[in-house]
Amino acid sequence: MSAKIDLAKRVSNDEILDLMKNASLRELGVMANAVKAKLHADKITTFVVDRNINYTNICWVDCKFCAFKRKIDQDGVYILSFDEIDAKIEELLSIGGTQILFQGGVHPKLKIEWYEELVSHIAKKYPMITIHGFSAIEVNYIAKVSHISIPEVLKRLQKAGLSSIPGAGAEILSDRVRDVIAPKKLDTREWLEVHREAHKIGMKSTATMMFGSVENDEDIVAHWDCLRQLQDEYQGFRAFILWSFQPDNTPLQKEMPHIHKASSNRYLRLLACSRIYLDNFRNIQSSWVTQGSYIGQLALLFGANDLGSTMMEENVVSSAGVCNSMNQEEMIELIKDVQEYPAKRNTAYEILERF
Ligand code: SF4
Incomplete structure (x- = not known):
């Protein structure tokens, strides 16, 4: 390490870059x-x-890192019916679940009315379930296709029962990177705008980062900088979650076969740097879904304080051939194993039960 970092002060962009490049994993x-x-x-x-x-795998956005989406005229496309969604929620309730994470492809034709009906149907039928859903690209596109503003989309969905929005789609908040891996997706300014508008109306969200494609360390620092600045404005992010690009079955892998899955070492280094830099984020999740349960556990020693979801159902990462799974009992054991105290939480990170 080239310089001693004072952790009592906010770490600068130059300092975190220095740590990323020069500090040992142990440091x-x-x-x-x-x-x-x-x-x-x-x-x-x-x-x-x-x-x-x-709720649907139909998507027009064509992100090159995505193995999940289908074009509207392809085989195997679906939009779940309300009955199918209800059945999934009933299953979740039977294991003590408290939250659903709604995420689609970005369907080219679904407008605000469809989303309002869906959210209010669930909110009325299952008031005990928190609805966390619709990432920035979905919100942005609902606004476009419905000819209304982003604040109006958010307010109407909030009124229908939407509690918070996930941070998906951030990938790396650098337009240089986005132009390569997801040229049709919203740009950095637009991603931040959706989250800022949500925070303004008191709707919380999470922030994410997908690394391991074509970004460099400077792009990653730029990403963290955007998030830290927005968090300073409204404290609207509840958590930060980072995961590595899963190349199998993706168009980006075909285009750039030299890109391989990032190492566990790289994951743990970036996780630790996130914790050091993002001083205004209380919660950082371990991404055991992409890293596996043992690296997911090790992440607790590199800054993570949350194991995320027990993930009753996962379709996006598994489309790229990665199928890690963990149930509640396994999570509890992994947490105890590193001398920490396991607790089940709700979407707002309030403790529901301790073990
Ligand atoms: S990552 Fe999301 S927005 Fe991008 S192609 Fe896949 S489903 Fe569509």
């Missing part, structure tokens, strides 16, 4: 753990029992 782990210990002195590590519901 990063020690620093990230120290930052985490200040924020989570009770040593509680949380998880949520929820379910992803990918």
